[in-house]
Amino acid sequence: MKIEIKNVTKKFKENIVLDNVNMTLESGKIYGFIGRNGSGKSVLLKMICAFYEPTSGEILFDGENVIKNKSFPKNTRAIIEGPNFLPDLTGEENLQLLADIQKKIGKKEIEETLKLVNLYEDKDKKYSKYSLGMKQKLGLAQVFMENPDVIILDEPFNGIEDKTAIKLREFLKEEKKKGKLIIIATHIKEDVDKLVDELYKFDEGKITKLEK
Template sequence: MIEVSSFSKTIRGHKVLREINLTVRPGEIVGVKGPNGSGKTMLLRAIAGLVYSDAGAIFINGIKLGPGVPYPVNLGLLIETPSFLAHYTGLDNCRLLASIRNTVTVEDIKTILRQVGLDPQDRRPFHKYSLGMKQRLGLAVAFMERPDVVLLDEPTNALDQDGVEMFKSLICKARGCGASIVITSHDDKVLGMVSDRMALVEEGRLIEEKPPMRDSNICCSQSMGGRDE
């Protein structure tokens, strides 16, 4: 579970987040929208434990994030443009990252690469990937270790329609496995289709939070026996 309690952050004299309060339960997707510079990405960085508060706190499964505190759960993270070792293949990049925790096998990695539409046998290095392929690899890395918390910043950037459908499938599967998920996007349609709740961030404030959209949420439809996308 993600709990953000009165979280504020100031950078170079500018208050980028102001008394944010947000709870994301296991098996729940919260979509966050807002204009550029509103604080959406900084909120994800804070939940990921990459920046710490001036005031307030963030708890993951009841453990307060802070300097020297190991992240309490398995985290899947995609913030801004994916960046990997330029001369490694997609498979090799994934294997290198997976070796840190050793929780997934090479076959698991190959499976997630196929799920995102990449060929595990493709010998092209990362620097020769298209923008869409780079985004797909970023999603593969975010999901490959079956994370408990998933934080995605503009996850459908550079994806074609097939890629968007792939993303919907991944996110719904993670939700069904009990992950707590926060997504930022400029695409209100995609957010509306996968989110249980929607939040609006503007000038560092969480100023609106809508109730669950059960009629349009494809993840809810699938969990109740609806047609897969």
């Protein structure tokens, strides 16, 4: 999998959020996007997910312009600004609801993912009873459960206790070895410093690659 971001600019009214961004992202690597809140990280992630159209430029998935084709990128899962789960379903039922859309996995895979994010014990609790950290874990579980090729994580370690965060970092390293393309956006550099292969800094619409 190769994602090419070519001359991408995104404006909201007259406000330039991203200015002529160019980068190539490839399988088997972890990419870190860092920058303060509002620096355009989430906007770029949403464009990669084909949720927004760039004002100019293009984003290609293995050469295919997904946005132009009115489709969404295949085998890509994301958590951006927290998902909207149904409050009166349990954690497991919420995952099942999402899994039912593509019907790729069953109960077994869902339970394995819940174990991975240390949420298995609370799988039968209603989402409305979840703490902030548990909600974040469920958000991550919906990303991992279908074994996607591209993993997009916006502030993934927010509210997650150290034990789970360490486990997830190891998991992401393993996924990278399996050839997954992983993008992690955060405003805390230390969150991703040791994890990523390439690091990009977002500032005032411009993106610069940082030396590791």
